Amino acid sequence: MTAPLIKTENLSVAFPIGGTVFNKQMLKAVDNVSIEIPQGAFVGVVGESGSGKTTLGRSLLNAVSITEGRAIYDDGEMRFDLTNMSKAELKAYRRRAQLIFQDPYAALSPRMTVRDIIAEPLEVMGLTKTRAETDDRVREIAGKCRLNLEHLRRYPHAFSGGQRQRISIARALACNPRFVVADECVAALDVSIQADILNLLKSLQKDLGLTFMFISHDLSVVAHTCDYVIVMHHGKIVESAPTRELFANPKHAYTRNLLAAIPSLDPDHKSRTG
């Protein structure tokens, strides 16, 4: 049962950064990463900007191409080799793996109604045959994401940040994916709304049996939502452990620095720069 949903071996992603035609300079954004994500897990990836956490997430969705190494997706019914996919396979994989974006203000088209935004992936992927069927599915998923069904005819500008992020989550989940990468999906939100979205993600994970990869720079958010944490620095994994273990007993100096830098809510407790 605990077979990994995603398994990578020495995964690397490199981007060209200039140089001449014959002597290309490459930047390794993700460097030799081997991870296993079990089915139904809520895995957090933390690191500073430039640590490669977003690139890792995108490579697992096949949104950037993998330069070296292997990555396998296997949910028991379908198996994909992410480094070697035909167009048809990629199309099938997109139904299984989805992405939730950081900025709910930029992620939603201002010219589409909420209903159309959530229905678009269903129509594009041909998952529903009639308009009535699409509407049913949209209402179902919108209800699960605690959206007011009467708001489906409105446009995104009428919604606050938290509501927009719920729309964006509903859109990602409309095609019934198994694996969801949430890339800094609460970073742009206020704390009170952040708590609401985190609770929603957790309950959706339980109800729908989703596997989450939760990318964040905020260690306290990760500590509260994830079961397992991967700490990245300069494209490499410096430490990975179950959440409690990592926060109780961080082994790597970099992780300790990150933890020490979090400002404390207690005015008399001084956090220290490493």
Place this chain on the structure above:
Amino acid sequence: MSLLDVRNLTVQFKTDEGLVTAVDDVSFTLNPGEVMGLVGESGSGKSVTAKALMKLNAGNTVYGGDSKITLNLDDGPVDVMSLRRPRDMQVIRGGAVSMIFQEPMASFAPAISIGKQMVEQLLIHTSLSKKQAKELSIEMLDRVGITHPSQRFNQYAFELSGGMRQRAMIAMALSTKPKLLIADEPTTALDVTIQAQVIDLMKDLVAEFGMGIIFITHDLSVVAQTADKVAVMYLGRIMESGPVRDVIRTPAHAYTRGLLNALPKLDDLDAPLTPIPGDIPSPLERPNGCVFHPRNAELRPGSRYETERPPLTEVSPGHFAAIFPEDLAGLS
């Protein structure tokens, strides 16, 4: 004598849909050498309040008739609201008052070197010569912990990392020796490790220069680490204000408690995250009475808060909350 005295500040914006209230009857004072945290969610009016101190709000701004902002400088008090001409405004903008913005990349001109921008503003606000301005700029860059300051002086904003850029911004803001520094979310765009460095730096600089700082943030833990006193804003009104320890340890207002409960805490991973129910209402539909009452789960229907605006009541010395005095007894 206080450095800054804000009385009954009301700021409204003229829009196509009507008059929108951004700041509603806000009063506070700031002493020299004091750091005040201004906390609130988006739309709470904290940035508009700060911009009003330098009259930087857009052209459609309407300031309330009895709004008064007094800045007590060495050569007498300045009534900020009465300043009209850009030339008069120069005394405060960049001179007596400096501002640091959230996004350091957007605050520097990309095609002019950091040094040239620093020298330019010194030439406007001080009587230094070009050579002295350059020396002072390099000294300031060194002061905020930038290595090889004389090389950095000639570099452009894109050549520096995020933390460096924010340090350069702080160096530039402090080089005119302002009496008041307004920092608008100065650490929000930074990584935690860099944020800790910038917070430490700002604390050292207060000790050294003794200016007053208004620190705007949505992050209560950043306030806990930097500020002496704090004002919590919601929909343009101050909900609670007081010494930072009192407000964070014994919050008197339901909104402050809500903010604290929604915050993920590292020392208790099992504590549930409790969101504040509901959403921030549209600024066109301001609730009557206490602006927070529609989202306040602690209130019973039909309470006074739905129709009457609660006054700022003193909870403990210097600690005020927008609640009715009879509710003080219920606080433990």
